Amino acid sequence: MAGTAPTTYEPDRIAGRTMLVTGAGNGLGRAISLALAARGARVVLVGRREHTLAEVHQEISAAGGQARTAPCDTSDPEAVAGLARELAGEDVSVLVNNAGIAGPVAQLTDIEPEEWDEVFDINVRGVYLMCRAFLPPMVERGTGDVINLASVSGKRPLPGRTPYVASKMAVIGLTATLAYEVGPAGVTVNSLSPGPVEGPRMDRNFRLEGERRGIPAEQAYAEFAGRAALNRLVTEDEVAAAVVAMLHMPGMCGADIDLSAGMIARS
Template sequence: MTRLTGRTAVVTGGGSGLGAAIAGALVAAGAEVVVVGREQAKLQAVVERLGARTRWLTCDVTDAASVDAVRAALDDTEVSILVNNAGIPGPVAALTDIEVHDWDEVFAVNVRGTYLLCKAFLPGMTARGAGDVINIASVSGKRPLAHRTPYTASKMAVIGLTSTLAFEVGPAGVNVNTLSPGPVSGPRMERNFRLEAERSGTSVEDSERAFVSRAALGRMVTEDEVAQAVIAMLGMPGLCGADIDLSGGMVA
C-alpha cells in the first residue's frame, strides 16, 4: 500500500507496543514516520527495524518545553498526521486508595500530553488546510471498569477533547478523531490481570477470562488490528469528530 506516500506522521509512545505497531503500519502504507517517546534505545530499535523512512525524537509528552523541542526539530517537515498514542494505565485500586500523585501522573500523560502535541502541530495543519489527528482513547472511558478510575476518567477526557477539537479545526480541513481500542493483548494487559488477581485473590487466568468474556468475540484485540484501524481511518476523508470502537464487541 502506498496511499500515504508523501505524508509525514508523528506517533507518540512510538518505542513499543501500540505505538510501534502503528508506526509500522504507517510505513507500510507509504508514510514517513517520526516515532516519539522517552526511551531512546527503544525508539532507535523501532527505527532500525522499520527502515529509512523513519526517524526518532525523544520527548516527554507531559513537558511543554520537550514537546516544543520536537516541534522545532520538525520545523522543516510538513507533519500532516499526528497519532497521540502515548499513555499509561495507572494504578489498579479503589479510588479511595489511589494517591494524588498517581492520579495526576495518569492525567499528565494521557490528557495533558494529547493537548500539548495537538497545540504544537495543529497550527501547521490548519495553515495548510489539511491534516489528520487520531487520538488513542479506550473503550474503558465509556463503560464501568472498577478500580481503574484515573485511567477511565482520562480516556473519557480524551474523547471529549477530540469531539470538541474537531469543531474547532474541522472547518480548516483538519480531521480529528478518536480510536478507542478494547483490551489489547500484550504486556500492559498481562500486568493489569496480574494486579487484579492480586487485589481480588483470584488467579491471573480467571481475571483474564472474566475480562474478555465481556467482548462479543470473547477475546482481546491485537496491536496489529489497532494499527490497521488507524490506516483505515486515514482512508476515510469524511470522518471527523468520530469515536471508533475497536473492542471485539466489548462496547455494543
Template sequence: MTAPRTGDQRLAGRTALVTGGGSGLGAVLTHALADTGARVVAVGRDEAALERTAAARPGAVLARQCDVSDPDSVAQLAGSLADEHIDILVNNAGVPGPVAPLTEVEPQDWDDVFAVNVRGVYLMCRTFAPGMTARSDGDILNIASVSGKRPLAGRTPYCASKAAVLGLTTTLAAELGPQGVRVNSLSPGPVDSARMRRNFTMEAERTGVTYEEAERRFVSRALLERMVTEEEVAEAAVAMIGLTGLCAADLDLSAGMVAR
C-alpha cells in the same frame, strides 16, 4: 478511467508523527503507517526503544525523544522538526496508572496519569495543529479506550483520562474541522499486550484470584470473548486516517465489549 485511491495510498508521501512510538502498540502503529509509504516520526521517552523501532523500517522512520507531558520537551521536539510538515498526528502515548479503588489512589498517581494521557494530547495538538490549519489539511487521531465509556472498577484514573480524551477529540474537531483538519478517536478494548498482562497480574493480586481468572473475567465481557491485537488496532488507525470524510468520530475496536 483512473482507479480511485485507497485509504492506504492517500497516506503515501505524507509525514506522520506517532507518540509513544518506541514500543508496544506505538511501534506497531509506526510500522503500519510506514508500510503505507508515509514518512513517520516516532516519538517517546525511551531513546533506545525508538531507535529499535526506526531500525525496523530503515529510511522510513525518524526517532525523536520527547516527554509529551512536558511543554519544554514538546517545544524542543517541534524545533527539531521545523523543516517537516506534520500531516498526521497520532496521539498514542499513555500510561495505565494504578489498579486500585479510588479511595486508595494517591493524588500523585492520579496526576501522573492525566499528565501523559490528557495533558500530553493537549500539548501535541496545540503544537502541531497550527501547521495543519495553515495548510488547510491534516489528520489527528487520538487513541482513546472503551474504558472511557463504561465502568471498569479499580481503574478510575485511567478511565477518567480516556473519557477526557474523547471529550477533547469532539471539541477539537468542532474547532479544526472547518479549517480542513480531521480529528477523530479510536477506542480499543483490551489489547493483547504486555500492558494488559500487567493489569491482569495486578488485578489478580488485588482480588486474590489467579491470573487466568482475572483475565477470564475481563475478556468474557467482550462479545467475541477475546482481546483485540495490536495489529488490528494499527489496521483500524490506518483505515480511519484514510477516510477523508471522517471527522469527530470515534471507532470502538473492542471485540464487542461496549455492546455487552
C-alpha cells in the same frame, strides 16, 4: 446504473506523508508506526525512551521504510516546543497521539494527588500540548489528520481505575470539540477507543487474577474474554490496521471509533 463497478477509488492517503506517532517505542505505538511505515509514510517516532525508539527505527529501516527518532516527554511544554522547533522543516500532516499510562489500580480515596496528576499529565495534557504545537501548520496548509488514542474504558465503569477512565473520557471530549475548531480548515480530528489489547500487560493481569482466585491464568483469560462479542481481546496489529483505515476515511471528523471485539457491547 445498478451493478456498475465504480470507476474511481479513494487515493492512498498514507504513502509519502510525514506522520508523527507518540509513545512509538513499544506496544500500540510501535505497531502503529510499523504499519504506517510499511505503507510508505515517513514516520517520526516520539517517546521518552530513546533506546526503544531506536529499536523501532531499526525495524522500519530493515523493512525498507523511512523513519526518524525524536525523543520527547509529551507532557512537558518546553520539551514539546523544542520538538516542534526540531521538526519545523517537516510537513507533519498526521499526528497520532498514542502516548499514555495505565496509572494506579486502587479505590479513588486511596489514590494520591500526585498519582492522579501523572495520569492526566501524560494521557490528556500530552494530547493538548502536541495538538497545540502541530495543528497550526496543518490549519495553515488546509489539510491534516489527528487521531487520539482513547479507550473503551473511557465509556464504561472500571472500578479501581478512576484516573485512567477519567483521562480517556477527557480525550474523547477533547477530540469532539477540537474537531469543530479545526474541521472548517480541512483538518480532521478523531479518536480510536481500543478495548483490552493482547500482550504482556494483559498476560500479567490474567496471571495475577489466577493467583488471587486459585485458578489457571487461561481460565481467567477465558472468563474475561467471554465479555466480548468475539470472545477474545483485540491485537496490536488490529489497532494499527484501524489507524490505517481511519486515515482512508476523509469524511470522518469528530468521531470516536470503538475497537473492542465487542467488549463494550456486553460490559
